Amino acid sequence: MNDTFARLALTPRFQLLPERFFAKVAPTPLAEPVLAIWNAPLAAQLGLDPDTNAHVGLTDYLTGNLLIPGSEPLASVYCGHQFGVYVQQLGDGRAILIAEVKDRNGIVQEIQLKGAGPTPWSRRADGRAVLRSSIREYLCSEAMYGLGIPTTRALAMTASPEAIWRETRETAAVVARVAPTFVRFGHFEFYCHHGDHEGLRTLVDWTIEHFYPECADAASPALALLEVVIARTATLLAHWQAVGFCHGVMNTDNMSILGLTLDYGPFGFMDGFDAGHICNHSDESGRYAYNQQPQIALWNLQTLAQALLPLLDREAAIAALHTFQDLFETAFAAQFQSKLGLPDWRDEDWGLLTTLFNLLQAGRTDWTNFWRDLASLGLQDAHPCPALRDRFVDREAFDQWLTDYRERVAATGDAVAVIQERARAANPKYILRNHLAEIAIRKAQQGDFSEMQRLHDCLSQPFAEQPEYADYAAAPPDWAASLSVSCSS
Known part of the structure; x- marks a missing residue:
């Protein structure tokens, strides 16, 4: 067999940063893992053999029980504003970067295991992810991709009977997720607010070099970076509003520097339209309600601009932020023109x-x-x-x-x-409604992952009629009204 997974490119670009930016940490093995779902189309796009039989030890690699030969996995440190409150240190508490690979389009993609065990930034937690939240992240990230909305991707999910405790006893799972980078606004906040302006400049230069090279020759590269992130974020929010997607926890540590949908926790697609819809049961004040998302995006961009102030002119930063509303309205109009x-x-x-x-x-x-x-x-x-x-x-x-x-x-x-x-x-016919995800979760908890695969197959083509999946387009049943998701989801 051609063990293609073990031949992935190594040395993630993040290791080019100074050692204080990350910690090398090995995943913690999980007992009796099974490969619950494998994203064969994404595997092929990454240059991996889509046939699981072509990989020796695939499940163990995807769980963190085996390390790719020569791999030095790492977790990064960052901070952020959570529900508007500054938290001085967060970091990859349950996500570990294991490899990089250049995809078929020549774009370097990181592969990260979410739920692979504790890191130095787990804050005394177990570093694990529960099965239900892992299923939701896998399905929604791929559903968003099918909708054409910028997002991280999901390569696979493994599941284990190993017990972990949240409000009650649950079982563990690991999602192998993929993106060009998982760097977020909180990374920049960390170096600014800790007075490490040299580190801030290093991170800005690294980000521009690898993801925004067009900013390098600007009179103020940091300002050019801010401007392009503002534009990407405005476009992302217009996409969200058009499909009725609510992120649920738009903290600055969940905002991607690439304008991707990042960190799927208590998300939800609206069923019945309610401008004030709150998808996160933990969001008692409605800070992240559907109609607040554009304004919260701007608030988060302001925190990013503040973090970049040691490197750019304050008045220029304010002027850049003032472009957000027009950019969002233009993108919003474009979405609804099409709809x-x-x-x-x-x-x-x-x-x-x-x-x-x-x-x-x-x-x-x-x-x-x-x-x-x-x-x-x-x-x-x-x-x-x-x-x-x-x-x-x-x-x-x-x-x-x-x-x-x-x-x-x-x-x-x-x-x-x-x-x-x-x-x-x-206008999609199919979205990941909460009750559809819940049905897949309940079956998976009994060891049946077939519904998860069926949903994934349908949501990969949400605009097609697909009569074989007509049941997924029906209005939600009455029992769906009792479902709720929270920050523990």
């Missing part, structure tokens, strides 16, 4: 959209199914559409909105089929 199937966006379209949001809010109308049905049914003829209007409390008001929308579509001069094609390409 409505329109060839362009006009100022009057904001009124059309606001009226729709108010109608959706009043009836807590299913967000995903409404948009998909609008793309398929809303333009079929000039009459009211029962399949859509019955989703609303004020049906007559929706009839008027639909009339206004159809007039806007007619004014484009595009054929209805063209409008529908655009809209279907922007």
Whole structure:
């Protein structure tokens, strides 16, 4: 057999930084691990053999029971603001970087094991991840990728009968996750707020060298870095809002310097539309509610800008932050232009959209199914559409909105089929609803990972009809209303 996993590239670029940036730490072995799911398409993209039989010891490598020959795994230190409160030291408490590999597109990707045991920054915790949260992270990161939203990826998940304790006894799992880097805003905060300005400059230079080389020749490379991160974050948030995704814990240590969706904990996709939806049961104040996410992103960017102040001009940083709102609104408009199937966006379209949001809010109308049905049914003829209007409390008001929308579509001069094609390409039929993840979790807790694989296969093509997965597009059952996720999820 060709043991391709053992031939991964070594020496992660993070090791090029001074030793105070990380600690070398070996994963802690888990008892009796099984390979619960393997992302064969991603494996192939990473240059690995997608056939699990081609790898000797694959499960042990992915769990941390075996080290890639010559590997020196590491964990990094950072800090951050959690629910608005500064915490001076956090770090990779249960995530260990084991290798790097150049993918088929020539992009270097890190492979990190989440749940592989304690590190110097575990804060007296066990460094483990529970099965339920690991399933949710694996499925959501791949669902986001299928939706075309910037995200970390998941290569595999292993599971073990080994007991770990949270609120109650649970079992352990390890997710092998992939990204060009897991560096986050909190890394920069750490070196600034600890007075290590040399370390801050080193980290900025390293980040620019490996991920933003276009910033190197700017008059102020640190300012150029801030500006591009602001732009990427604005675009990311527009993506989130368009699909009804709530992160749940947008702390600065969960914000990617690359503008990726990072650290899937108490996330949730909205079922019925509620602008104030709070997906995280631990978020008692609603700090990270759906309608607060763009503003929180800006708040987090302000903390990043503050961390970079030793390297750039304060007024320039403030000016850069002032671009966020326009960048977000432009990206947001682009998302909803596509969702409505329109060839362009006009100022009057904001009124059309606001009226729709108010109608959706009043009836807590299913967000995903409404948009998909609008793309398929809303333009079929000039009459009211029962399949859509019955989703609303004020049906007559929706009839008027639909009339206004159809007039806007007619004014484009595009054929209805063209409008529908655009809209279907922007409105997914399938998302990772909480109850779908819960069903997969319950089966996995009985040792059956087939539902997890089925969900993954469906969510990899969320815009396709896929009649074999029609059950996943149904509105959630009544029991789903009792589900809640928290920071322990």
